[in-house]
Amino acid sequence: MTTSRRHSNSRRDSRRKNNKRVMAASLVRCSNCGAMRISHRVCSECGYYNGKPVVAKKVKEKQTAK
Numbered sequence: 232m233t234t235s236r237r238h239s240n241s242r243r244d245s246r247r248k249n250n251k252r253v254m255a256a257s258l259v260r261c262s263n264c265g266a267m268r269i270s271h272r273v274c275s276e277c278g279y280y281n282g283k284p285v286v287a288k289k290v291k292e293k294q295t296a297k
């Protein structure tokens with residue numbers, strides 16, 4: 232049993248890379264704080280997921296005034 236060599240390796244790698252890029256680009260806006268976050272992941276800014284606090288927010292506050 233031999234593997235198919237119809238497509239070059241570079242083409243295969245390119246296709247694989249393109250698929251990864253699509254996965255990484257699936258950003259959505261956080262419904263809690265409005266920051267861009269990766270979909271189906273806990274928000275890195277506020278720690279909320281699906282409207283609920285999943286990860287306790289770090290105590291560190293930004294010094295910048297609103």
Ligand SMILES: [Zn+2]
Pocket residue numbers: 261262263264265266274275276277278279
């Ligand atoms: Zn958030």
